[in-house]
């Protein structure tokens with residue numbers, strides 16, 4: 001588990017956006033070998049999308065060979081509803097205020113502003129005639145692409161991942177889910193604070209679906225999510241805080257702002273900050289997870305055009321780094337640390353400098369000799 005702490009939500013979001021861009025570039029996606037990206041909605045990723053769009057406009061990243069799978073969608077509201085996750089992901093522009101300014105440039109979101117081809121975009125259909133079949137098909141499609149390379153996500157204040165509410169099976173897959181009261185309450189802010197307007201059900205990828213991604217990157221900002229972060233980082237795996245399932249993932253990365261760390265122990269915060277410092281010092285900051293850890297390593301993927309070309313993930317090598325003079329204290333041998341202490345009766349000091357522990361029967365013999 002890596003935890004990256006940044007001063008503000010803006011900094012945390014920029015970190016993630018830049019990280020995702022680095023990953024896509026390093027992957028060198030092509031039509032035959034697209035980069036498969038899992039995407040979230042909600043307030044937390046808005047600044048991430050803004051930066052992705054900015055860097056795309058600056059010509060620094062193309063999403064032409066990226067295939068996306070969104071995490072979730074409400075059941076029963078039309079796709080064109082302003083609060084559907086379809087609308088969220090495409091959203092062309094923010095609301096205009098009375099003076100004609102673009103009041104909320106942050107509301108631009110993603111698909112309408114980048115070059116991801118529409119055929120590469122996958123969103124669950126919350127109005128499908130057969131919701132179960134829709135979920136089943138979604139999982140199949142992810143599998144056909146060889147699994148998700150990087151799943152980007154946020155969490156709810158109760159630690160839910162996608163719409164995997166407290167108590168969700170950690171083995172769950174894409175399915176229909178009834179929303180918890182807490183979630184309905186939290187999301188009512190998008191529905192004019194009218195609880196009755198918030199859908200009661202959603203389609204969501206499962207915990208297991210997320211865990212099978214090769215990498216999972218989560219953004220958590222705000223004091224209202226501090227308890228969830230604490231439960232997930234400092235306590236054990238628990239289905240009541242589904243984010244904690246990331247402890248079972250080989251490459252989870254959680255990026256937070258300072259407010260989200262409010263419930264963490266000082267020791268925890270210092271630990272993760274020191275890890276980041278060391279990682280930067282030895283130049284491993286941009287190191288990629290090793291492909292052989294991937295749960296999708298040996299899976300066969302289909303090209304997005306359905307041609308069925310296969311690919312095997314490339315092996316990536318760790319950079320060679322001299323860590324012999326790293327920041328860790330040089331360990332001294334035991335003998336040096338013990339100084340000139342007189343060896344006790346059970347220590348054989350005749351074999352070099354390093355004391356040797358003697359076996360029980362030797363010690364018994366020595367004792368009986370001494371008594372005679």
Ligand SMILES: N[C@@H]1[C@@H](O)[C@H](O)[C@@H](COP(=O)(O)O)O[C@@H]1O
Nearest residue numbers: 042043044072154155156162163
């Ligand atoms: N299903 C979504 C989650 O995927 C999202 O992580 C959560 C947090 O949203 P926000 O970032 O607005 O707090 O909201 C919803 O419940």
